[in-house]
Amino acid sequence: MTLLDIFWAFFVPNILGYGGGPPIIPLLQGEVVDHFGWQSLEQFGDVLALGNALPSPIATKLGGYIGYQVAGIPGAAVALIATIAPTAVAMVILFKFREAFKTSPQVAAMTEIVRPIVAVLLGTLAYQFLASAYQSVGLWQTALLTALSLVALEKLKLHPGLVVGGALLYGAFVLG
Numbered sequence: 001m002t003l004l005d006i007f008w009a010f011f012v013p014n015i016l017g018y019g020g021g022p023p024i025i026p027l028l029q030g031e032v033v034d035h036f037g038w039q040s041l042e043q044f045g046d047v048l049a050l051g052n053a054l055p056s057p058i059a060t061k062l063g064g065y066i067g068y069q070v071a072g073i074p075g076a077a078v079a080l081i082a083t084i085a086p087t088a089v090a091m092v093i094l095f096k097f098r099e100a101f102k103t104s105p106q107v108a109a110m111t112e113i114v115r116p117i118v119a120v121l122l123g124t125l126a127y128q129f130l131a132s133a134y135q136s137v138g139l140w141q142t143a144l145l146t147a148l149s150l151v152a153l154e155k156l157k158l159h160p161g162l163v164v165g166g167a168l169l170y171g172a173f174v175l176g
Helices: 002-016 021-035 041-053 058-096 105-137 139-155 160-175
Strands: none
Touching: 002 021, 002 058, 021 041, 021 058, 021 105, 041 058, 041 105, 041 160, 105 139, 139 160
16 A cells, blocks of 8 residues: 555646646645655655755655655655656657647646746745744744845855755754
């Protein structure tokens, strides 16, 4: 039953996660943390942070790691198949209709409608991570990391991977 649970936990978010990695993350968090309880929100946040610091798509990294954590190598394989299968099947099917719908106003409208939904999902996830950080390390550490990250990303224009790596080092050496 666990391998089937892993399959559905990664297949459904990847079917519903229109637009790639960012929309999938809150859906995966709902499955991994809220529904199955395989990880706490803090653990999921740590895996997400580490995954964002590494190259390649985030969904496959999360799938491989969490699947392995839950059920070893078979779990990782099932999670990766469940992560990749929806996109592969959709690409094969949709490629046949590419020319017919390339300039469709409905497709353009659907893309515009999805953007605010993705923003709300990511905002909710960010709020949950912020609340979790506040509970585990306190107000001042959370505010400091948030402010430094904001300055590094917006003012200094540092790559997000460097900011995540810096936050990981801060957590390891200062908060550790």
